[in-house]
Amino acid sequence: MTTGGETPRAAGGWREGDPAGRRLWYSHDGPLAGLPAVKIAYETWGTLNADRSNAVLVEHALTGDSHVAGVVEPGHPTPGWWDALVGPGRPLDPAHWFIVVPNVLGGCQGTTGPLSAAPDGKPWGSRFPLVTARDQVTAEVALADALGVDAWAAVLGGSMGGMRAVEWAVGHPDRLRSLLLLATPAASSAEQIALASTQVHAVRADPVLGLGIARRIAHISYRTEAELAARFGRDPQGDGRFAVESYLDHHADKLVRRFDPDSYVVLTESMNSHDVGRDRGGVRAALRRVTARTIVAGVDTDRLFPLAQQAELAAGITTADDLRVVTSDYGHDAFLIESDQVGALVRELLPTRVPSGA
Ligand SMILES: CC(=O)SCCNC(=O)CCNC(=O)[C@H](O)C(C)(C)COP(=O)(O)OP(=O)(O)OC[C@H]1O[C@@H](n2cnc3c(N)ncnc32)[C@H](O)[C@@H]1OP(=O)(O)O
Numbered sequence: 489m490t491t492g493g494e495t496p497r498a499a500g501g502w503r504e505g506d507p508a509g510r511r512l513w514y515s516h517d518g519p520l521a522g523l524p525a526v527k528i529a530y531e532t533w534g535t536l537n538a539d540r541s542n543a544v545l546v547e548h549a550l551t552g553d554s555h556v557a558g559v560v561e562p563g564h565p566t567p568g569w570w571d572a573l574v575g576p577g578r579p580l581d582p583a584h585w586f587i588v589v590p591n592v593l594g595g596c597q598g599t600t601g602p603l604s605a606a607p608d609g610k611p612w613g614s615r616f617p618l619v620t621a622r623d624q625v626t627a628e629v630a631l632a633d634a635l636g637v638d639a640w641a642a643v644l645g646g647s648m649g650g651m652r653a654v655e656w657a658v659g660h661p662d663r664l665r666s667l668l669l670l671a672t673p674a675a676s677s678a679e680q681i682a683l684a685s686t687q688v689h690a691v692r693a694d695p696v697l698g699l700g701i702a703r704r705i706a707h708i709s710y711r712t713e714a715e716l717a718a719r720f721g722r723d724p725q726g727d728g729r730f731a732v733e734s735y736l737d738h739h740a741d742k743l744v745r746r747f748d749p750d751s752y753v754v755l756t757e758s759m760n761s762h763d764v765g766r767d768r769g770g771v772r773a774a775l776r777r778v779t780a781r782t783i784v785a786g787v788d789t790d791r792l793f794p795l796a797q798q799a800e801l802a803a804g805i806t807t808a809d810d811l812r813v814v815t816s817d818y819g820h821d822a823f824l825i826e827s828d829q830v831g832a833l834v835r836e837l838l839p840t841r842v843p844s845g846a
């Protein structure tokens with residue numbers, strides 16, 4: 489196995505937008521997580537301290553990637569998806585923390601996924617096997633081993649990232665000291681599976697058009713009725729589309745340009761399969777395994793992963809604080825947008841002083 493040192497294109501799938509080549513790769517000869525071999529693309533900020541106690545794992549959501557922060561280092565200006573949280577003086581300050589962000593297994597931003605070559609040399613495409621959040625964490629455990637991280641100071645994740653975060657905490661309780669779960673469930677609900685499987689049908693019917701339709705459906709679920717009404721109302725545009733229609737078209741077009749349809753299906757199905765209680769005696773029994781100091785937060789207007797799901801997590805994890813509520817007009821996407829509130833939770837979870845050995 490190797491860490492780093494490979495060119496982006498060697499990872500099989502990186503096509504554009506690599507932020508100045510700061511991405512690294514970890515290669516595992518396999519088998520791992522049901523695959524013959526796995527590469528994990530990841531980025532890091534900060535330095536692992538002498539006693540390896542300052543490592544923080546950030547788990548991205550469905551269409552996120554390893555590029556959590558873009559403005560930290562001169563020469564690497566590509567925006568990150570949590571820029572307000574990562575950087576000097578920010579809740580995750582690289583002067584104190586060694587921040588690690590892998591692209592998820594099954595993704596399309598550098599890690600092994602449907603764009604990667606299968607054993608026959610052709611891209612996996614729609615043949616890529618089902619990978620669960622548990623499989624994705626198995627791959628990340630191998631990365632942690634390779635990085636020399638015995639235990640994360642914290643694992644943080646929202647939405648699909650929270651599914652991996654809770655799998656870390658339940659499956660590997662001795663490998664993290666604290667946990668932040670945002671807008672995420674212990675198990676996907678029937679409605680979430682219904683919405684997601686509808687999107688999968690769209691992509692399977694036509695990869696490009698379907699991915700755009702899937703993003704439109706998904707994006708509505710990420711926002712709120714009130715926000716859409718206030719921002720767009722019934723306003724028409726000059727081209728005959730409703731403004732809200734044009735807005736969804738825009739998000740669809742953007743995703744089609746940057747995301748692989750097969751990967752969207754793989755990751756959506758991994759979310760549908762998410763059940764932290766599977767083969768562990770159910771959700772309550774599984775959550776009792778968590779030993780990390782935990783904060784669970786939901787968004788008051790989240791109609792995709794409603795607060796009741798985070799209440800279940802907070803009640804079931806014996807080391808969790810009372811449920812925290814992010815107030816927002818934006819719905820589910822608030823975990824990406826409401827950086828002041830989310831940042832305050834991160835600061836609360838992580839001590840301001842660096843552990844010894846820094
Ligand atoms: C740099 C990258 O590639 S990001 C890669 C990683 N991506 C991720 O991690 C995914 C997470 N991000 C997301 O899901 C979303 O981008 C979010 C949640 C952050 C977006 O949240 P917001 O900041 O509220 O953006 P919002 O939903 O209002 O969309 C703004 C966009 O809609 C466009 N828009 C607004 N109204 C309209 C309209 N009537 N018609 C067409 N477009 C419109 C804006 O011009 C803007 O375009 P831009 O993003 O190309 O600049």
Ligand SMILES: N[C@@H](CCO)C(=O)O
Pocket residue numbers: 549550551552646647648710821824
């Ligand atoms: N806007 C988020 C929603 C999923 O949590 C994304 O695209 O990843």
